[in-house]
Amino acid sequence: MTPSTHADRRKTHVLRTAVAIVVIAASGIVVGGGRQAQLLPIANGPFAPSLESLTTYRSPEWFRDAKFGIWAHWGPQSVPMAGDWYARRMYEQGHRQYQHHLDTYGHPSEHGYKDIIPLWKAEKWDPDRLMALYKKAGARYFVSMGVHHDNFDLWNSTHHKWNAAQMGPMRDVVGDWQKAAQKHGLRFGVSEHLGASFTWWQSSRGADKTGPKAGVPYDGANPQFQDLYHPAAAPGDTAWYSINPAWHREWFDRIKDLVDQYHPDLLYTDGGLPFGETGRSLVAHFYNANLARHGGRLEAVYTCKPIGSGEFAQRECVQDMERGVLSGVNPLPWQTDTSIGDWFYNRDWKFRPVSWVIQMLVDIVSKNGNLLLNVVQKPDGSLDAEVERMLEELAAWTSTNGDAIYGTRPWAVHGEGPARSDGGHFKEDVAYTSQDIRFTTKGDALFAIVMGWTEKTVTIASLGTNSPHVKGRVRDVTLLGHAGKIAWTQDEHGLTITVPDRRPGEHAFAFRVLGVIR
DSSP: OOOOOHHHHHHSOOOOOSSOEEEEETTEEEEESGGGOEEEOOOOSSOOSSHHHHTTOOOOHHHHHHOEEEEEOOSGGGTTOBOTTHHHHTTSTTSHHHHHHHHHTOOTTTSOGGGTGGGOOOTTOOHHHHHHHHHHHTOSEEEEEEEOTTOOBSSOOSSOSOBTTTSTTOSOHHHHHHHHHHHTTOEEEEEEOGGGHHHHTGGGGOBBSSSTTBTOBOGGGOGGGHHHHOOOOOTTOOSSSOOOHHHHHHHHHHHHHHHHHHOOSEEEESSSBOSTHHHHHHHHHHHHHHHHHTTTOOOOEEEEOSSSSSBOOTTTSEEEEETBBOSSOOSSOEEEEEESSOSSOBTTOOOOOHHHHHHHHHHHHHTTEEEEEEOOOOTTSOOOHHHHHHHHHHHHHHHHHGGGTTTOBOOSSOEESSOOOOOBTTBOOOOOOTTOEEEEEETTEEEEEESSOOSSEEEEGGGSTTOTTOOSOOOEEEETTOOSOOEEEEETTEEEEEOOSSOSSSSOEEEEEESSOO
């Protein structure tokens, strides 16, 4: 637990037991035991920083209905246009990003990440225009990067001078995104990747092992910049989440500041719930403050991942899968986070086609999940023309097929067909065909979404008269986006649909089936 400062010691009494305790009081939460007790201020409410308390959480209906969000995974690391984790790998001799930095900006002992930050100007960034595009494309919520592992806050931070309101673009990036999201009626979220920063960035304190600069410390070792690059980690402190208690408290203070200033509907953590009771205190505060703001109705969503270090319990947070999906219907709502390209802008990556985005969305929704999609921005804040075209195509698809996505719930089975996903993180490439079908439900309607077009017929075996999942005989079939009648037959082998001569769009096609659910 976090060691007390002298001021904290004056605020709390000394706990003489070695057993960790949690005391709920109007002023906050006392975390820890013995001489390490410390006051963590959290909002009053029913949630306490314990697993037993947090696992009483239930996802709000808005999140279950939304299905699709867009994420701006954007910040100073976009500047080199060389991809994700640039701030770390530019300090790893032999890595391509180290070589890029050396060739473009100079040696990291003299020109480090601190010198990249002023180059991020965001001079073409128009959050209002982008939010209008995202809403038209079908997003129902939007997530702004709050802080990445580079320890640079994208809001007007109370606790950290390295922030976008005072450096780089000289704008409150989180605040401006929030205003745009609220204007266009989208729920607003923030992502925090700060917990891992302390150990992730120890490479900035290193030096070349070979060459003319061998042994010359990188700028991260300069005491003048310790508030950006962090102090040296203790021996053995190498996991995703540091064991440094002072860092735990700094994380709490800064992410609480983010939550308290912007009151997000969703908070995303890049990993498990960090730092034991300190992390649970932050989540309890987030939930309690949200309850107070909504008259006792909990509208908050906290997502974390069952990978890396940190805690994970499916009822403690909403499960997030990075660049992957689950293999079947999950009883609890969950989320995939992925990107149309690299996480930060990378001039050498090809963007995913819109067909991939749509098929991912359909598969995830059929399994009771949401898709959070990073739309990669250039350093100046604009989008490539190819990305804008993708958003237009996505808008056309969601306007036709949205009834099969938004506000739906899963069926008894998520789908059928030869394509299989093993489930898990970093497993998102599946070759779908017109034989692959995914199911969603809304009211008395079952939607069968076919992943590709066929010129002949579609037979849905799961809708045969002998299927254990069918509660009645089919009485009507329509195709979203098609105004004419649809010919169909149902027998013990399935529901066979004759597709119309003209397809009503591209990529995936939703049939509304009535009569098989009640």
